Amino acid sequence: MDHHAILARTLNARVAKVMPHPTPLTPARGLSEKLSIPVLLKREDLTPVFSFKLRGAYNRIAMLDERCAARGVIAASAGNHAQGVAYSARRLGIDARVVMPATTPKIKIDAVRRHGARVDLIGRDYYEAAAACEVIAAETGMTPVPAYDDPDVIAGQATVALEILRQAGGPLGSIFVPVGGGGLASGIAAVIKAVRPEIKVIGVEPDDSDAMTRSIQAGHRVALERVGIFADGAAVRMVGETTFGLCRRYLDACITVTIDQICAGIRDVFEETRAVLEPAGALAIAGLKRFASEGRVPSGPAIAIASGANVDFGALGFIANRAAASPDSDYGSRGKVPTPA
Numbered sequence: 001m002d003h004h005a006i007l008a009r010t011l012n013a014r015v016a017k018v019m020p021h022p023t024p025l026t027p028a029r030g031l032s033e034k035l036s037i038p039v040l041l042k043r044e045d046l047t048p049v050f051s052f053k054l055r056g057a058y059n060r061i062a063m064l065d066e067r068c069a070a071r072g073v074i075a076a077s078a079g080n081h082a083q084g085v086a087y088s089a090r091r092l093g094i095d096a097r098v099v100m101p102a103t104t105p106k107i108k109i110d111a112v113r114r115h116g117a118r119v120d121l122i123g124r125d126y127y128e129a130a131a132a133c134e135v136i137a138a139e140t141g142m143t144p145v146p147a148y149d150d151p152d153v154i155a156g157q158a159t160v161a162l163e164i165l166r167q168a169g170g171p172l173g174s175i176f177v178p179v180g181g182g183g184l185a186s187g188i189a190a191v192i193k194a195v196r197p198e199i200k201v202i203g204v205e206p207d208d209s210d211a212m213t214r215s216i217q218a219g220h221r222v223a224l225e226r227v228g229i230f231a232d233g234a235a236v237r238m239v240g241e242t243t244f245g246l247c248r249r250y251l252d253a254c255i256t257v258t259i260d261q262i263c264a265g266i267r268d269v270f271e272e273t274r275a276v277l278e279p280a281g282a283l284a285i286a287g288l289k290r291f292a293s294e295g296r297v298p299s300g301p302a303i304a305i306a307s308g309a310n311v312d313f314g315a316l317g318f319i320a321n322r323a324a325a326s327p328d329s330d331y332g333s334r335g336k337v338p339t340p341a
């Protein structure tokens, strides 16, 4: 599939039914000053499930024919995809079942149940849950909804790019996008290259979960032996086949950031908006800052996608401490506390 095919699917995506209004695209004044270019945040943390994931899930489920819809949908996920699937299925009046690893925190299990899905707790990690999901799907005839490697999921996520182009309504320099399995990044990159190829699209991964960066470098998909799970929304062992093909062709760059840089990004967004992003949700902001510190940000406004806010409350102490240790911190080792403006 090329960028024109993805653009066509994205224009036909049915996301407007579940997201009648675009998420805000808001200027980030502090970051703009710090980086000396206009910076805008695309607020995907403000959807009904606190991440962009319902775009792809809803679009995929809405495309099912009547017979498949009657049998229901199933997904394996410990995180945001599960909520996207459960929320979307309920809105479409379709049965949903989600297989989650037995180790999944209760708060995430409860969120999925609240959206009306049946939860099966199976396996020690995502991969065991995914294997069980396949077996149940085969037994029940339920349709599996992939988290990223599917053209309609990719097109659903790519509606973020259509919204950005309409909301920005003028020249743009760059768009920074978080990368896990690559669904969001491949969709955005393909749509942008189809209609506004001058805008640079940059993928951002955690440096301990950098399957896309390594795969692009190798020229084929690479399976990681170990995956860091701090940014759990973006932690995958191997990227998708379709998403890899699209990211390889259409991303202008794919870069990595450290855990400390992610934590500093969470703090930056908190200072701008008083919203607390989850680690994966702040990847794009951290990537933009890294690019800026290296003098590589293209001229023109830069957009960073704030992709989600499903943070474990218990992780906030760790995040605040690591942000304080990050080099650009105002609260760092120099012990300087900024005075209010």
Ligand SMILES: *Cc1c(COP(=O)(O)O)cnc(C)c1O
Binding pocket: 051, 052, 053, 080, 081, 147, 148, 157, 178, 179, 180, 181, 182, 183, 184, 185, 233, 234, 278, 280, 281, 307, 308, 309
């Ligand atoms: C899923 C997710 C990502 C990564 O998206 P992919 O389509 O898997 O690349 C990034 N941030 C958040 C908050 C997510 O939930």
